[in-house]
Amino acid sequence: MGNVDPKTKVPDGQSRFLVTRQMEPNEKGFVGYETIWEPWQKEVPYETPKKP
DSSP states (O other), X not given: OOOOOTTOOOOOEEOSSEEXXXXXXXXXXXXXXXXXXXXXXXXXXOOOOOOO
């Protein structure tokens, strides 16, 4: 693997519940990827159960 040109932009990766996006290179030249998860479960507020 050689050095990657810092101007090279990788398109966003798309999958069912996930998006990966290329971040800007840091001072050492490392290019990271940010991971964005889509929620796949619905969150319901807690309700106190009825007393028997």
